[in-house]
Amino acid sequence: MTGTTLDDYTDRYARRVRGMTASEIRALFAVASRPEVVSLAGGAPYIAALPLDAVGEMLGRLGAEHGITTLQYGIGQGTLELRERICEVMALSGIDASCGASPEDVVVTVGGQQALDLVARLFLDPGDVVLAEGPTYVGALGVFQAAQAQVVHVPMDDEGLIPEALEAAVAELARAGRRVKFLYTIPTYQNPTGVTLNEDRRERVLDICERAGLLVVEDDPYGQLGFEGDAPRPLRARRRDGVFYLGTFSKTFAPGLRVGWILAPHAVRDKLVIASEAQILCPSGYAQAAVATYLGTMPWREQLKVYREVYRERRDALLAALEDLMPEGTSWTRPGGGLFVWATLPDGLDSKAMMPRAIAARVAYVPGTGFYADGNGSGHMRLNFSFPTPERIREGVRRLAGVMEQDIATRRVFGAVGLPDGRRGRAGSDAPGPDLA
Amino acid sequence: MTGTTLDDYTDRYARRVRGMTASEIRALFAVASRPEVVSLAGGAPYIAALPLDAVGEMLGRLGAEHGITTLQYGIGQGTLELRERICEVMALSGIDASCGASPEDVVVTVGGQQALDLVARLFLDPGDVVLAEGPTYVGALGVFQAAQAQVVHVPMDDEGLIPEALEAAVAELARAGRRVKFLYTIPTYQNPTGVTLNEDRRERVLDICERAGLLVVEDDPYGQLGFEGDAPRPLRARRRDGVFYLGTFSKTFAPGLRVGWILAPHAVRDKLVIASEAQILCPSGYAQAAVATYLGTMPWREQLKVYREVYRERRDALLAALEDLMPEGTSWTRPGGGLFVWATLPDGLDSKAMMPRAIAARVAYVPGTGFYADGNGSGHMRLNFSFPTPERIREGVRRLAGVMEQDIATRRVFGAVGLPDGRRGRAGSDAPGPDLA
Numbered sequence: 116m117t118g119t120t121l122d123d124y125t126d127r128y129a130r131r132v133r134g135m136t137a138s139e140i141r142a143l144f145a146v147a148s149r150p151e152v153v154s155l156a157g158g159a160p161y162i163a164a165l166p167l168d169a170v171g172e173m174l175g176r177l178g179a180e181h182g183i184t185t186l187q188y189g190i191g192q193g194t195l196e197l198r199e200r201i202c203e204v205m206a207l208s209g210i211d212a213s214c215g216a217s218p219e220d221v222v223v224t225v226g227g228q229q230a231l232d233l234v235a236r237l238f239l240d241p242g243d244v245v246l247a248e249g250p251t252y253v254g255a256l257g258v259f260q261a262a263q264a265q266v267v268h269v270p271m272d273d274e275g276l277i278p279e280a281l282e283a284a285v286a287e288l289a290r291a292g293r294r295v296k297f298l299y300t301i302p303t304y305q306n307p308t309g310v311t312l313n314e315d316r317r318e319r320v321l322d323i324c325e326r327a328g329l330l331v332v333e334d335d336p337y338g339q340l341g342f343e344g345d346a347p348r349p350l351r352a353r354r355r356d357g358v359f360y361l362g363t364f365s366k367t368f369a370p371g372l373r374v375g376w377i378l379a380p381h382a383v384r385d386k387l388v389i390a391s392e393a394q395i396l397c398p399s400g401y402a403q404a405a406v407a408t409y410l411g412t413m414p415w416r417e418q419l420k421v422y423r424e425v426y427r428e429r430r431d432a433l434l435a436a437l438e439d440l441m442p443e444g445t446s447w448t449r450p451g452g453g454l455f456v457w458a459t460l461p462d463g464l465d466s467k468a469m470m471p472r473a474i475a476a477r478v479a480y481v482p483g484t485g486f487y488a489d490g491n492g493s494g495h496m497r498l499n500f501s502f503p504t505p506e507r508i509r510e511g512v513r514r515l516a517g518v519m520e521q522d523i524a525t526r527r528v529f530g531a532v533g534l535p536d537g538r539r540g541r542a543g544s545d546a547p548g549p550d551l552a
Numbered sequence: 553m554t555g556t557t558l559d560d561y562t563d564r565y566a567r568r569v570r571g572m573t574a575s576e577i578r579a580l581f582a583v584a585s586r587p588e589v590v591s592l593a594g595g596a597p598y599i600a601a602l603p604l605d606a607v608g609e610m611l612g613r614l615g616a617e618h619g620i621t622t623l624q625y626g627i628g629q630g631t632l633e634l635r636e637r638i639c640e641v642m643a644l645s646g647i648d649a650s651c652g653a654s655p656e657d658v659v660v661t662v663g664g665q666q667a668l669d670l671v672a673r674l675f676l677d678p679g680d681v682v683l684a685e686g687p688t689y690v691g692a693l694g695v696f697q698a699a700q701a702q703v704v705h706v707p708m709d710d711e712g713l714i715p716e717a718l719e720a721a722v723a724e725l726a727r728a729g730r731r732v733k734f735l736y737t738i739p740t741y742q743n744p745t746g747v748t749l750n751e752d753r754r755e756r757v758l759d760i761c762e763r764a765g766l767l768v769v770e771d772d773p774y775g776q777l778g779f780e781g782d783a784p785r786p787l788r789a790r791r792r793d794g795v796f797y798l799g800t801f802s803k804t805f806a807p808g809l810r811v812g813w814i815l816a817p818h819a820v821r822d823k824l825v826i827a828s829e830a831q832i833l834c835p836s837g838y839a840q841a842a843v844a845t846y847l848g849t850m851p852w853r854e855q856l857k858v859y860r861e862v863y864r865e866r867r868d869a870l871l872a873a874l875e876d877l878m879p880e881g882t883s884w885t886r887p888g889g890g891l892f893v894w895a896t897l898p899d900g901l902d903s904k905a906m907m908p909r910a911i912a913a914r915v916a917y918v919p920g921t922g923f924y925a926d927g928n929g930s931g932h933m934r935l936n937f938s939f940p941t942p943e944r945i946r947e948g949v950r951r952l953a954g955v956m957e958q959d960i961a962t963r964r965v966f967g968a969v970g971l972p973d974g975r976r977g978r979a980g981s982d983a984p985g986p987d988l989a
Contacts (some may be wrong), residue, residue: 171619176608190598394666397810
């Protein structure tokens with residue numbers, strides 16, 4: 116037996132977890148949560164829009180009248196009642212019995228994060244490649260990094276993932292003999308860009324993956340938060356096989372309950388349940404009852420409309436403030452739903468290097484580098500509009516614009532600001548095609 | 553790129569997860585939950601002993617009055633309020649500031665299961681060895697199996713893990729050049745045996761692990777459920793370093809909330825938080841508030857006494873029924889706390905083979921094989937006394953004794969019953985020393 120110390124373990128594991136980025140973002144949120152800071156950094160829903168008195172009353176009854184079951188252990192897959200309700204929710208966006216969706220193949224998870232982690236656990240071996248949009252959800256990068264997989268980003272434009280780029284990446288990885296396990300994608304109101312994969316590309320992306328024998332992991336936390344009519348149907352609604360669909364109630368009801376789900380291909384559903392049992396034994400019976408009762412007895416479709424209205428107003432406030440206040444050379448996405456806008460900074464500005472100055476000016480955002488596995492993204496930032504009020508959003512953009520103007524002025528006088536040697540700060544540099552390094 | 557199908561994935565993963573056992577136990581619980589079956593198979597607390605009206609009122613207020621925080625996202629480590637309360641709970645059993653316990657080093661988890669999974673995720677590589685009592689918690693076996701680690705069981709007797717056997721196992725594994733990561737132990741009112749590691753052995757076990765440079769993972773779900781005064785102090789109360797302490801509110805409050813914790817060595821606390829964030833983003837803010845408020849405003853120490861009284865009465869009922877009704881040659885443990893009794897069957901009986909006949913006789917238990925990674929345990933069964941009433945317990949033992957008498961009679965006439973060729977059904981065969989196969 117080789118005796119090992121805690122330090123050995125820590126060192127070894129340090130290589131395994133994506134320590135820096137997660138810690139950085141954590142530290143950032145700690146600062147951003149100070150009341151004097153306008154935080155455009157979060158990703159939180161506006162819980163105050165919920166009818167909290169009615170929700171509280173419901174939660175009380177679930178304890179007092181149903182505590183003997185809701186507070187007890189449950190089964191690993193989740194309650195049938197909730198899985199049936201989840202199918203009703205999915206049916207709204209076209210994932211229904213006609214494409215094989217059934218409560219039998221739903222696995223309830225601890226939010227969307229555990230859903231993603233379970234899929235990674237099921238499929239990823241060290242050294243595997245995962246294809247993902249560039250940029251993509253920071254929490255997904257953490258999962259793939261923990262699984263010791265490599266993320267190869269596929270470039271996007273305003274219509275989402277670029278099919279030709281996906282095709283090229285698949286071909287190049289094949290030539291390089293790499294083992295690609297799946298495409299991870301957030302096709303609708305993407306995090307962090309707010310961009311939606313258009314109708315035509317959905318079919319093309321599915322075809323490419325099908326031909327390459329690649330699974331698709333479709334993450335859809337925002338699909339029901341569209342501001343301008345319905346989004347194109349999810350990928351899972353178009354294909355019965357080969358697509359894992361990941362959902363969550365974190366954006367449409369309440370993240371504090373930590374309830375999400377996977378709609379899994381039937382062949383692996385049981386494996387997911389076993390993997391989940393090893394991780395958490397069973398999801399919270401109480402939280403499941405809360406969501407199922409909310410869906411079963413409260414006007415949740417109306418509440419979705421309330422969220423959409425609130426977020427639409429805030430998105431409009433953010434877009435108007437960006438239009439009015441941002442320095443020349445800045446551009447940004449115009450999302451049709453969701454929680455985020457993705458901004459591209461004027462040439463030479465570095466969103467990560469600028470953070471301390473932004474915090475000093477009492478405004479926070481997430482630097483674009485957090486959403487890339489390969490160090491790109493410094494010419495971008497993610498701006499959240501779901502949580503702050505329209506007034507705060509405008510004030511935040513005003514502060515941010517001030518910091519950027521100052522960086523631009525300094526740069527004009529002294530050259531590049533806060534750019535480490537040789538680091539590129541340009542937007543265009545973020546989409547260099549698949550990175551096989 | 554090597555194209556792979558869902559079947560390839562499934563086949564590969566099938567080697568990774570401990571599919572059969574988990575599914576078997578799940579199927580067993582499904583049958584055992586039918587009302588006509590007396591189930592001695594579970595591990596559920598008696599939730600009906602909680603003041604559900606008061607708990608419900610508290611839960612309602614947490615939604616109505618504090619929903620804006622409790623229903624929102626939180627931080628990965630868990631709320632400071634709950635971590636402080638957890639330190640108060642641990643202080644009851646001697647884990648306090650004097651041995652370095654601090655809210656700063658507590659990580660809140662989704663029950664004790666996620667605590668265990670996180671430790672495994674942090675430390676285990678494929679091929680590693682974990683030492684554990686033989687028998688041990690089935691859910692731990694699932695975690696270690698998913699991590700592709702090998703469990704080497706260390707024999708126990710009525711005073712718990714045998715230090716000499718631990719020492720021999722450590723030495724033998726060292727000679728074999730195996731990489732041993734930690735000792736996983738449930739020293740107090742163990743699952744499945746109910747046995748408690750005695751005072752003297754606690755020090756010896758810690759010394760052996762210290763000398764071997766082995767970490768100790770101390771799982772303590774039952775420590776506060778003692779029927780005859782306090783249990784010996786936990787291992788963590790005796791050593792500041794090298795011990796991970798895992799706790800849960802599943803047995804002392806409510807498993808349906810899924811709240812547990814790790815008290816981690818300071819050097820790895822942050823890594824555990826990052827690993828947990830990759831798995832679940834953050835624990836439920838609502839469930840955390842529920843537990844913290846329960847501990848902060850309700851008479852939880854009195855409630856612990858209630859649980860202890862209920863379980864003591866049921867343990868007594870089980871022991872008396874076993875004494876009165878079990879066939880000659882049966883033996884069993886006499887736990888000083890917890891939820892379980894471990895029974896050893898008369899020579900030649902096989903608890904797993906007997907299950908269908910037991911279910912037909914409307915009684916359920918967990919066959920001993922579930923608690924071993926190496927196929928041993930068929931001469932044993934785990935009997936739960938926390939959930940069924942004393943009357944049901946006696947009726948269950950009566951039915952079970954009937955099935956056993958019949959198996960013994962059949963065996964007398966026809967030879968071995970339900971024992972596959974060459975399989976030994978004897979108790980003594982379960983403790984053969986470390987298995988290096």
